[in-house]
Amino acid sequence: MTGVPLLVGLAAIAVGGVLGAGRRTFTVGLLLQVGGACAVGVAGFWTLAVGGTLGAGFTNALRPSLGVDGLSALFLGALGLVAAPALTFSLRYLPPSPRGRLVSVLTAGFLLVLALVLAARDPVTFLTGWELMTLLPAAVILVARDGDVAARRTVFTYLAVTHLGGVGTWVAVLLLAREGAFGTHATIATGSALQVGIALAALIGMGTKAGVMPLHVWLPRAHPIAPAPVSALMSGVMIKVAVYALVRVLVDWVGVLPIWFGVVVLGAGALSAVGGVTYALFQHELKRLLALHSIENIGIIVLALGACLILRSRGSSAWSAFALAAALLHTVNHAVFKALLFLGAGAFERATGSLELDRLGGLLRRMPWTGGAFLVGAMAIAGLPPLNGFASEWLTMQVLLRLPVYGGVGDGIAGAVALAVLAATAALALLCFVKVVGLVLLGPRRGAGTPGEAPAPMAAAVGVLALGCVVLGVAPGLLFGSLVRLAPWGANAPTHAALRLPGTGSVPGIGIAVLLVALTATLLLMRGRRVAAPAPGWACGQLVEAPLNWTSAGFTKPLRLVLEVVLRPRREITVRTEGGVVQEVTYQGHVPHLIDERIYAPVARAALVVAAHARRLQSGSLGMYVAYLIGLVVVLLGAARIGLFR
Amino acid sequence: MNAATIAAGAVQLVGGVVLAPLLPGLVQHWKARLQGRRGPTPVQPYRDLRRLWGKSAVAVEGTSVVYRLAPSVVAASLGAAVLLVPVAAQAPDWGLGHDVLVLVGLLALARFAVAASSWDTGNGFSLMGASRDLTLSAFVEGTLLVSLAVATLVTGTTDLRAMIAGSVGGAWSSPLLAIGAVPFAMVVLAETGRQPVDNPDTHLELTMIHEGPLLEYAGRDLAYLQWAIAARHWVVLVIAAQIFLPHPGGPWWQLGILPVALGLLCGLLAVTETLVAKMRLLEVPRLLAVGALVALLGIAARLAGIA
Numbered sequence: 001m002t003g004v005p006l007l008v009g010l011a012a013i014a015v016g017g018v019l020g021a022g023r024r025t026f027t028v029g030l031l032l033q034v035g036g037a038c039a040v041g042v043a044g045f046w047t048l049a050v051g052g053t054l055g056a057g058f059t060n061a062l063r064p065s066l067g068v069d070g071l072s073a074l075f076l077g078a079l080g081l082v083a084a085p086a087l088t089f090s091l092r093y094l095p096p097s098p099r100g101r102l103v104s105v106l107t108a109g110f111l112l113v114l115a116l117v118l119a120a121r122d123p124v125t126f127l128t129g130w131e132l133m134t135l136l137p138a139a140v141i142l143v144a145r146d147g148d149v150a151a152r153r154t155v156f157t158y159l160a161v162t163h164l165g166g167v168g169t170w171v172a173v174l175l176l177a178r179e180g181a182f183g184t185h186a187t188i189a190t191g192s193a194l195q196v197g198i199a200l201a202a203l204i205g206m207g208t209k210a211g212v213m214p215l216h217v218w219l220p221r222a223h224p225i226a227p228a229p230v231s232a233l234m235s236g237v238m239i240k241v242a243v244y245a246l247v248r249v250l251v252d253w254v255g256v257l258p259i260w261f262g263v264v265v266l267g268a269g270a271l272s273a274v275g276g277v278t279y280a281l282f283q284h285e286l287k288r289l290l291a292l293h294s295i296e297n298i299g300i301i302v303l304a305l306g307a308c309l310i311l312r313s314r315g316s317s318a319w320s321a322f323a324l325a326a327a328l329l330h331t332v333n334h335a336v337f338k339a340l341l342f343l344g345a346g347a348f349e350r351a352t353g354s355l356e357l358d359r360l361g362g363l364l365r366r367m368p369w370t371g372g373a374f375l376v377g378a379m380a381i382a383g384l385p386p387l388n389g390f391a392s393e394w395l396t397m398q399v400l401l402r403l404p405v406y407g408g409v410g411d412g413i414a415g416a417v418a419l420a421v422l423a424a425t426a427a428l429a430l431l432c433f434v435k436v437v438g439l440v441l442l443g444p445r446r447g448a449g450t451p452g453e454a455p456a457p458m459a460a461a462v463g464v465l466a467l468g469c470v471v472l473g474v475a476p477g478l479l480f481g482s483l484v485r486l487a488p489w490g491a492n493a494p495t496h497a498a499l500r501l502p503g504t505g506s507v508p509g510i511g512i513a514v515l516l517v518a519l520t521a522t523l524l525l526m527r528g529r530r531v532a533a534p535a536p537g538w539a540c541g542q543l544v545e546a547p548l549n550w551t552s553a554g555f556t557k558p559l560r561l562v563l564e565v566v567l568r569p570r571r572e573i574t575v576r577t578e579g580g581v582v583q584e585v586t587y588q589g590h591v592p593h594l595i596d597e598r599i600y601a602p603v604a605r606a607a608l609v610v611a612a613h614a615r616r617l618q619s620g621s622l623g624m625y626v627a628y629l630i631g632l633v634v635v636l637l638g639a640a641r642i643g644l645f646r
Numbered sequence: 647m648n649a650a651t652i653a654a655g656a657v658q659l660v661g662g663v664v665l666a667p668l669l670p671g672l673v674q675h676w677k678a679r680l681q682g683r684r685g686p687t688p689v690q691p692y693r694d695l696r697r698l699w700g701k702s703a704v705a706v707e708g709t710s711v712v713y714r715l716a717p718s719v720v721a722a723s724l725g726a727a728v729l730l731v732p733v734a735a736q737a738p739d740w741g742l743g744h745d746v747l748v749l750v751g752l753l754a755l756a757r758f759a760v761a762a763s764s765w766d767t768g769n770g771f772s773l774m775g776a777s778r779d780l781t782l783s784a785f786v787e788g789t790l791l792v793s794l795a796v797a798t799l800v801t802g803t804t805d806l807r808a809m810i811a812g813s814v815g816g817a818w819s820s821p822l823l824a825i826g827a828v829p830f831a832m833v834v835l836a837e838t839g840r841q842p843v844d845n846p847d848t849h850l851e852l853t854m855i856h857e858g859p860l861l862e863y864a865g866r867d868l869a870y871l872q873w874a875i876a877a878r879h880w881v882v883l884v885i886a887a888q889i890f891l892p893h894p895g896g897p898w899w900q901l902g903i904l905p906v907a908l909g910l911l912c913g914l915l916a917v918t919e920t921l922v923a924k925m926r927l928l929e930v931p932r933l934l935a936v937g938a939l940v941a942l943l944g945i946a947a948r949l950a951g952i953a
Binding site: 362364375379382383384385390394397401404405407408409412413415416417419420421422423424426427430431434435438439441442443444498504505506507508511512514516519520523524526527528530531532533534535536537538539540542544548550554556557558559561 | 702703704705706707708709710711712715717718719721722723725726729740741742743744745746747748750751752754755757758761762764765766767768769770771773776777778780781783784785786787788789790791792794795798799802803804805806808861862864865866867870927928931938941942945946948949950
């Protein structure tokens with residue numbers, strides 16, 4: 001019965017998108033889309049809860065068919081959960097100018113395409129949706145940043161990298177379809193070259209789209225330049241659709257993979273997690289920092305996915321299902337808090353005109369609602385109890401702890417190392433978001449102007465998402481039970497509000513939240529209101545003045561020094577002297593992105609060199625081309641003569 | 647609920663809340679004796695708390711609600727941590743469970759609150775301490791989780807009650823636990839802010855780590871923060887005593903041996919502080935990495951069937 005609200009919701013998004021094109025109907029169109037997104041979200045989670053399926057099942061035939069099962073329903077639910085606030089936010093964020101209206105129309109199309117990928121039940125529909133999913137955000141960025149040359153170049157990089165990587169998706173999906181394994185497992189032999197080949201192709205193709213390191217280069221470039229609601233959708237949903245595809249292929253369709261493949265996935269996850277957060281730490285632009293944190297969180301999801309594959313190969317189907325649930329729970333959680341943070345960043349940019357971390361500051365007092373919600377989101381992404389980020393990171397740690405218990409030496413040690421990496425990642429994320437909260441929300445105002453609270457729809461959008469962070473953190477078990485049941489090999493877990501795993505600890509979210517709030521309130525009461533008269537900060541006798549304000553670079557300096565060997569930060573100090581007297585000292589420091597510099601830059605240079613040589617073939621003279629053709633025919637005839645084609 | 651559970655609950659509450667300040671007091675007292683000074687009496691932390699309780703807090707100009715809430719949040723997280731860490735295998739459930747990873751989360755929450763309050767005041771020395779603390783915490787948490795992986799490998803669980811029950815033994819029940827004790831000892835040094843990681847006696851702002859972010863607080867706010875430091879000693883030392891050190895089975899024996907074990911650990915901290923100088927900040931991650939490597943080797947040995 002949940003098919004009706006789903007279809008109605010999608011229809012409302014489509015109609016709303018069309019209405020959004022008109023100047024008068026712009027607001028009505030967006031409101032209709034909000035309603036549609038809500039319906040899609042509710043229908044998605046409802047289908048997941050009752051465990052039903054809608055529409056067609058998977059087919060290897062090349063004819064379009066659409067349907068929804070539990071896994072698709074979960075991601076459709078997440079789509080609605082992110083899209084509804086993002087569209088509400090757009091009500092005041094997007095101007096009703098021609099450009100804003102075009103962005104709104106394209107956004108509606110983007111939502112429908114995401115739903116198309118999730119509901120695709122045959123290879124052709126899937127691949128069509130997959131390509132459109134890449135192209136539409138590119139179009140949105142080009143429209144929203146019309147005339148921005150740098151943005152155009154970035155979009156080109158985005159398209160080039162995702163299409164190159166996307167070859168893997170095509171190879172994997174078409175091979176699966178050839179083997180009749182699109183939608184069914186147990187048709188491909190375990191450990192065969194075909195199975196590993198499909199899995200590797202999927203990891204590369206879908207990993208690129210998800211932003212797994214070292215295939216992530218497009219992500220920190222493309223996400224920040226999109227309009228805030230579209231950034232929220234890209235980080236919150238689009239890269240999650242790639243996770244959806246990875247889960248389909250690796251966990252279900254290719255069957256049980258060899259253990260080493262699970263370790264490879266684990267390694268990719270660990271690299272993404274720690275690499276993403278490390279480079280995020282050294283950013284000074286809020287949205288770029290958030291984009292790099294998407295890589296970190298995708299890394300955590302992939303870590304859990306790797307644990308799922310290893311545990312399954314080791315024959316522990318229950319823990320393998322828990323690992324899958326950990327990955328999926330973190331997917332939903334990350335969608336919620338990352339959408340919140342991107343929308344918050346959009347509101348701050350609207351209010352202050354800047355996203356430079358060192359030019360914000362003091363926004364919690366000026367924008368209490370938006371700022372408060374942003375604080376909740378920052379605490380959630382930093383993995384603090386009792387918020388949702390903590391729940392899924394706890395679950396991921398639990399499944400990683402099982403790797404040494406069930407595994408051999410290799411995968412056991414890999415699990416322990418991954419565990420340490422995840423713990424370090426969580427601590428670094430805390431460092432990063434303390435910095436963000438401090439520079440954006442707290443302390444003195446660092447930029448010009450006196451920003452005020454965001455308009456009601458924008459504040460409401462981030463507020464609802466903050467509420468989502470709290471609810472999913474306090475009662476993660478409500479979703480967990482349904483997620484465990486999504487494992488294709490059939491697993492079960494009872495549904496509690498608390499997270500409980502058999503034979504180990506538990507997270508009673510409600511108890512923790514109630515106790516923390518009660519203790520804090522009691523302590524505040526005991527503290528009383530007796531305070532001395534307000535005075536400037538003591539700062540050991542210094543006056544805290546603007547030039548003494550700490551910066552983003554200063555706060556992360558200890559880490560930069562500790563990791564100097566790995567990160568190789570650069571700094572340049574130029575001293576200008578006149579007649580032996582120092583006139584001016586300028587300091588420039590920056591942390592280069594090693595994967596960009598060491599891998600992608602040489603590859604790009606080599607590709608350009610090869611292209612330059614290849615261009616010589618295109619002389620433009622007709623005689624030359626005729627010679628090429630004759631040469632080709634001669635070569636082919638020769639090949640046929642010696643029997644190459646037999 | 648039997649008598650042992652009630653007794654364990656009482657020890658947990660009284661010990662964690664009331665007796666916790668005695669632990670840093672004892673360390674300071676013994677350290678002074680070892681260094682040939684008379685030093686403060688072990689109850690000095692209580693006197694400090696009483697003095698602070700009678701004073702007014704300060705209101706720093708231009709700060710937000712974060713500055714005012716932070717001390718209470720820190721003390722509440724540590725209060726929850728005290729309720730979460732059982733002192734014996736039989737312990738009452740206070741509604742928090744007993745999961746050790748939740749404890750890691752609660753300690754992180756306290757760290758977040760302290761660091762955010764430093765940003766709120768904008769005091770450079772506070773921020774210096776906070777940034778160092780958070781930088782080191784990345785390595786501390788990595789090492790902590792590896793040492794907990796060792797304990798989980800032995801006991802099969804992250805529930806602290808079951809971990810205490812599963813690691814019972816006159817000598818170390820499993821050589822693996824002795825190996826896990828090495829990285830956990832380093833974590834204890836870092837979490838309690840002791841030399842060679844941090845120097846709790848320093849009054850030079852530039853060298854502070856854990857004390858730095860407290861600079862802008864006074865009165866009851868500071869009392870909460872000081873108590874939280876003491877409670878942190880309690881939490882990590884109880885885990886060290888009841889899981890990584892040899893301990894007997896049976897709740898009464900476990901409760902009886904706890905004061906002895908805690909006293910021994912405080913003595914060890916005092917000796918370490920006397921013998922070892924403070925390390926350069928940037929060297930500390932190496933120390934912790936060595937600890938993590940020891941634990942990983944232990945896990946490898948166990949999985950290869952050697953240990």
